[in-house]
Structures are given as C-alpha cells and as structure tokens.
Amino acid sequence: MQKGQIRVETENIFPIIKKFLYSDHEIFLRELVSNAVDASQKLKTLASNGEPTGDISDMRIDIVLDATEKTLSVIDRGVGMTQDEVDKYINQVAFSGAEEFMNKYKDANIIGHFGLGFYSSFMVSDKVEMYTKSYKDESGVYWSCDGSPEFELYAVDKADRGTKIVMHINEDSKEFLEADRIGKMLEKFCKFLPVPIFYEDKQINNTNPIWTKKPADLTTEDYQNFYKELYPYSETPLFWIHLNVDYPFNLTGVLYFPKIKQSYEIQKDKIQLYSNQVFVTDEVKEIVPEFLMLMHGVIDSPDIPLNVSRSYLQGDPNVKKINSYITKKVADKLEEIFRNERPAFEEKWESLGLFVKYGMMTDDKFLEKANKFLVMQDAVSGTFYTLEEYKLATEVLQKNKEGKQVILYTTDMVQQDAYLQACAAKDYKVIKLDTLIDAAFISNMEMKWEGVHFVRVDADIVDNLIDKQEHDASVLSKEEEEKLKELFTPETKAVNVTVEIKGLSADTAPVIATRPEFMRRMKDMGAAGGGMAAFYANMPDEVTLTVNGNHPLYQTLLKEENADKQQKQVKTLADLALLSQGLLKGNDLTAFINRSVDLMQA
Numbered sequence: 389m390q391k392g393q394i395r396v397e398t399e400n401i402f403p404i405i406k407k408f409l410y411s412d413h414e415i416f417l418r419e420l421v422s423n424a425v426d427a428s429q430k431l432k433t434l435a436s437n438g439e440p441t442g443d444i445s446d447m448r449i450d451i452v453l454d455a456t457e458k459t460l461s462v463i464d465r466g467v468g469m470t471q472d473e474v475d476k477y478i479n480q481v482a483f484s485g486a487e488e489f490m491n492k493y494k495d496a497n498i499i500g501h502f503g504l505g506f507y508s509s510f511m512v513s514d515k516v517e518m519y520t521k522s523y524k525d526e527s528g529v530y531w532s533c534d535g536s537p538e539f540e541l542y543a544v545d546k547a548d549r550g551t552k553i554v555m556h557i558n559e560d561s562k563e564f565l566e567a568d569r570i571g572k573m574l575e576k577f578c579k580f581l582p583v584p585i586f587y588e589d590k591q592i593n594n595t596n597p598i599w600t601k602k603p604a605d606l607t608t609e610d611y612q613n614f615y616k617e618l619y620p621y622s623e624t625p626l627f628w629i630h631l632n633v634d635y636p637f638n639l640t641g642v643l644y645f646p647k648i649k650q651s652y653e654i655q656k657d658k659i660q661l662y663s664n665q666v667f668v669t670d671e672v673k674e675i676v677p678e679f680l681m682l683m684h685g686v687i688d689s690p691d692i693p694l695n696v697s698r699s700y701l702q703g704d705p706n707v708k709k710i711n712s713y714i715t716k717k718v719a720d721k722l723e724e725i726f727r728n729e730r731p732a733f734e735e736k737w738e739s740l741g742l743f744v745k746y747g748m749m750t751d752d753k754f755l756e757k758a759n760k761f762l763v764m765q766d767a768v769s770g771t772f773y774t775l776e777e778y779k780l781a782t783e784v785l786q787k788n789k790e791g792k793q794v795i796l797y798t799t800d801m802v803q804q805d806a807y808l809q810a811c812a813a814k815d816y817k818v819i820k821l822d823t824l825i826d827a828a829f830i831s832n833m834e835m836k837w838e839g840v841h842f843v844r845v846d847a848d849i850v851d852n853l854i855d856k857q858e859h860d861a862s863v864l865s866k867e868e869e870e871k872l873k874e875l876f877t878p879e880t881k882a883v884n885v886t887v888e889i890k891g892l893s894a895d896t897a898p899v900i901a902t903r904p905e906f907m908r909r910m911k912d913m914g915a916a917g918g919g920m921a922a923f924y925a926n927m928p929d930e931v932t933l934t935v936n937g938n939h940p941l942y943q944t945l946l947k948e949e950n951a952d953k954q955q956k957q958v959k960t961l962a963d964l965a966l967l968s969q970g971l972l973k974g975n976d977l978t979a980f981i982n983r984s985v986d987l988m989q990a
C-alpha cells in the first residue's frame with residue numbers, strides 16, 4: 389500500500405477548488421460523466437486499432453445514487469487505470485501544490501478543455517473513492533482522498549475493467565442526494581452523450597443525435613423530430629441548416645428557423661452549445677452573431693474555448709471564424725430557398741423578414757448577400773419584390789428630381805387607407821413595412837443602399853410624395869390665398885400646424901393633412917425609447933395642412949358673408965383632414981362633432 393503526503397508548497401488545492409473554481413457546483417457531474425465517456429471512447433479507439441481490449445460490446449455508464457449511504461457513484465467500463473497511471477494522472481496534478489496547480493490551469497493549454505475535471509468532485513464531497521482496473525492485464529487499484537493533504541493508493545481485487553468513482557456527498561451539498569435533482573442534471577448535461585448512460589434503470593441519453601449524422605441520411609421528419617426533442621412545446625420550425633465543417637475549426641450542428649410571433653424577445657437564447665456532445669451552455673451570445681440569436685438548435689464544437697472569460701471569447705480568432713461561418717451558411721441557405729422555392733420563401737417572410745432585416749442592419753457581409761433575397765410586399769396587390777424588382781417596377785414613376793428611387797411604404801393599411809388610395813390612383817407601388825423592426829430598418833438602409841429614399845404614404849400630398857417639382861398653378865389670387873391661409877391656421881397648439889396653399893387638380897381633396905417624414909420618424913423613435921428619444925417624444929405632432937386652392941369648394945367658401953359660418957366650415961375641413969391622420973382627439977374631437985351638427989342645422 390502506498391500512503392502519500394502531499395508536497396505542500398502553500399496549502400492544498402481543495403479549498404481553492406471549493407471556493408473559486410466553479411460558482412456552478414452542479415458541473416461536477418458533467419465532468420465525471422465526461423471522463424467516463426472519454427475512457428469508454430478511448431477503449432473503442434484502442435479496440436479498432438487492434439489492441440487486445442477484450443469484449444467492448446457492453447459499453448455503458450451507470451450513475452448510482454445511494455441516499456442512505458450519502459454517496460453518488462459514476463461507473464464506467466472504459467480503459468481504466470493502472471496504479472502508475474493513477475499516480476501520474478490523479479495524484480501528481482492534484483498534489484503538486486496549490487500554486488503550481490493554479491498555474492497549470494491558468495495556462496493557455498487548458499483552453500479547449502472543460503477544466504478541472506475529476507477534481508471538481510471535491511466541490512461536493514467530503515471524500516472521494518476510486519476503484520479502477522485497466523484494460524491492460526494488471527491488478528485493480530483503490531484510491532481515496534478526503535480532501536486533506538493525504539491520499540491512499542493500493543492494489544485491490546476488481547473483477548471488471550473500468551472505473552468507479554464514489555463521491556461521499558458533503559453536508560453543504562445535500563441537494564445532490566435528491567434523485568430528481570440528479571435526474572435533471574443528467575438530462576441537461578448528458579442528453580446527447582455518445583455512450584449509453586443509465587440512471588435508475590433507464591437510459592437517459594440519445595447517443596446519436598442528428599447533428600452527428602450525414603445530412604444525406606436524414607429525412608425532414610428526422611429534423612422535425614429532433615426539434616421536438618429539443619423544444620417539446622414549440623411549433624414546427626420553418627426550415628433548418630445542417631452545419632458541418634472540419635477546417636479550419638471543427639463544428640457541427642443543426643440550426644432551425646422558428647416560427648416567430650410578435651413577442652419574439654422571449655424566444656432568444658435557445659441555441660445550445662455542446663463540445664463533443666457534452667452540453668456546455670445555452671448562452672451562445674459571443675459565438676453566434678447577435679442577429680441569429682432568434683434561431684434555435686444545437687452547435688457542437690470542441691474548438692470553442694469554454695473555460696475563459698467572456699471578453700476573451702470575443703477576441704478569440706476561432707470564435708470570430710465560427711461567427712462568420714454561421715452567418716455565411718445562413719445567408720447561403722436563405723438564398724437557396726429564395727431561388728428554388730420562392731413561393732414558400734414568400735409565405736414564410738413574416739417570420740424570416742425579421743432575421744433578414746436584423747442581419748442586414750448589423751452585419752455588412754450578410755447585407756451584401758441579403759440584398760438579393762430581401763423581399764418587400766406590395767400593400768395592395770400582395771406581390772413581393774426584391775429591391776431590384778421594385779426599382780424596375782417603379783423606374784418611370786417613382787424617381788424624384790435628384791434621380792433617387794422613392795420607396796413608398798405604409799405602416800398601417802387601415803389608418804393610411806386614404807393615402808394608399810391616392811397612391812394607387814397614380815399607379816405608385818406602396819410596400820408594407822409594418823413590423824417592429826421596420827422603422828430602424830428604413831433609416832439604416834437609407835444609409836446603406838445608394839440612390840434610395842423611403843417615404844411613408846402620408847408624408848406629403850400624393851403629388852409631392854415623389855418630389856418632381858411640377859405643380860399646377862393655383863386659380864386663386866394672392867389675396868385669396870392669404871385669406872385662406874389665415875382661416876386655416878388654428879389657435880390650438882397641441883399640434884404644430886403648417887398651412888400651405890397649393891394648386892392641385894380639382895378632384896383632389898380640399899384639405900390634406902400630412903406628417904413630414906423626418907419629424908414623424910423622430911417621434912416614432914422617441915416612442916420606442918433611447919437616446920434623444922424623450923426629447924422628440926415630447927415634441928408636439930407636426931402636421932402640414934395642404935389646402936387645394938383649385939378645389940371648387942373654395943369659390944363659394946371665400947364668398948361666404950357670414951364670417952362665423954365661414955370659420956366653422958374651414959375648421960371642419962381642417963378637422964376632417966386631421967381626423968384622417970388620427971390627430972383629432974379629446975376636446976378638439978368633441979368640438980368637431982358639435983360644430984358638424986351645428987353646420988347641418990344651419
């Protein structure tokens with residue numbers, strides 16, 4: 389029997405392990421089960437290289453909880469260890485003194501590994517025992533340590549090849565003696581490990597998750613079933629991307645595009661990160677580009693550094709490469725579906741549009757590709773245009789005097805109906821941009837797309853939406869125009885009204901209220917919050933009242949001798965225009981209703 393004394397330089401490592409190394413104590417189980425998996429995999433590799441390993445068909449790992457004895461054991465049938473190996477792999481690292489130990493694990497070599505592995509068992513145990521027998525023809529070995537600077541190591545009889553680790557769970561960690569707790573931890577960390585894992589007489593893992601298989605061997609159903617396995621309560625995903633790369637880094641996985649509802653925020657953080665089928669985290673912020681965080685699925689890469697700080701991760705070259713690889717894959721897949729199955733692509737646009745627009749705003753590489761498959765839907769006909777197609781369809785009618793293409797859009801088809809109709813009469817093509825992200829998307833694309841200008845349908849009277857600088861002359865005299873302007877200028881300051889008299893065609897409405905694009909966008913952004921938001925949000929609404937001097941109504945109105953009646957008529961006309969913009973509220977609305985009744989009685 390070998391009895392050892394730790395070569396203490398400062399103090400032993402166990403207090404350090406307990407206190408500092410993992411705030412998350414439950415990972416000890418992941419570490420031990422991963423070791424058991426590694427040992428099993430190693431044996432398989434040896435066998436396939438022709439080494440005499442004996443029968444390897446019974447490969448399995450058992451997790452056994454004994455609440456009465458207060459022990460939790462992890463048992464494998466892997467390579468096992470000889471006494472020399474235990475001394476080398478278990479003793480020397482752990483007992484080489486705290487300082488050296490910490491240095492070793494701070495070392496860059498650790499990147500790519502989980503970290504402390506075996507020693508993390510001391511976070512939850514008073515004592516850890518190990519029974520192990522190597523596949524090599526040597527005696528079994530017993531090792532134990534109670535966290536003090538002493539260990540025991542001696543030969544024992546052990547019939548089966550493999551390793552059994554028995555943890556004597558400490559007082560502070562009693563939660564790990566609850567069967568449910570262990571079941572949940574296994575479910576979280578071990579669900580897709582490659583060796584069968586048994587707990588309470590049941591196999592708890594799927595050893596061949598689909599991301600480890602070849603896409604050619606998988607059916608649509610396989611992908612959908614796997615999605616259900618990951619997210620039992622979710623709707624069928626729209627489509628998926630199978631990731632598979634082995635150079636210059638290793639990465640496999642399946643990413644799904646979920647159906648997105650209005651409340652898309654709550655669906656974030658659904659991607660799970662694995663390393664060789666061991667669950668690592670579902671916080672993949674730095675690894676997956678921000679705009680793809682709405683996707684679901686699994687990424688598996690042994691090349692992602694897992695044990696370093698988040699800020700380090702951002703600068704990691706592998707992480708950067710993985711990031712751009714995923715972005716490219718997603719863009720390629722979207723383009724492929726767009727080209728080969730455009731009707732299906734358009735049908736799913738409501739959900740897809742969100743990813744695409746978000747991606748175009750935040751990632752220039754993605755933008756470049758997405759310019760080809762971003763689609764915009766005509767509010768009236770429902771037709772989808774790409775940017776190029778829209779430009780072509782509106783080339784003649786919707787170019788302004790500077791040669792810019794004007795993209796007309798509506799954010800609310802019901803409220804902006806009158807403006808939509810006016811545009812339709814001119815044969816303008818108005819697209820629907822009514823999702824949460826669109827306001828930001830519009831301003832962003834105006835900076836990125838050359839020669840394009842977005843204008844909301846109610847930003848100006850229809851004749852001015854596309855600024856071509858051609859107007860009919862007004863039939864009114866200068867004095868008449870001044871008079872009208874005065875009549876239309878309101879006393880109320882709740883809304884900032886600018887009045888202008890224009891000579892429009894006689895069949896255009898007598899007064900049109902519009903909201904200048906710039907101020908309206910600022911106010912919309914203000915309402916959404918952030919930055920200068922509060923300032924703009926508190927500004928009064930800006931409205932332009934365009935009075936159509938050519939409307940026949942003014943011929944009689946200007947001749948009206950009853951000043952009171954004249955003022956009432958003018959106010960009613962102005963209110964009708966404001967009403968169409970949803971800007972007539974409270975007192976003003978009541979006054980309008982009363983006045984209308986008065987006018988009818990007059």
Ligand SMILES: Nc1ncnc2c1ncn2[C@@H]1O[C@H](COP(=O)(O)OP(=O)(O)OP(=O)(O)O)[C@@H](O)[C@H]1O
Pocket residue numbers: 419423424427464466467468469477478501502503504505506507551
């Ligand atoms: N169940 C086991 N069967 C066989 N050998 C084992 C087992 N558990 C641990 N070992 C040996 O002990 C060594 C140290 O294990 P430890 O978990 O501390 O680190 P590791 O697995 O090498 O790295 P990691 O930090 O990624 O866990 C292993 O490399 C392996 O050689």
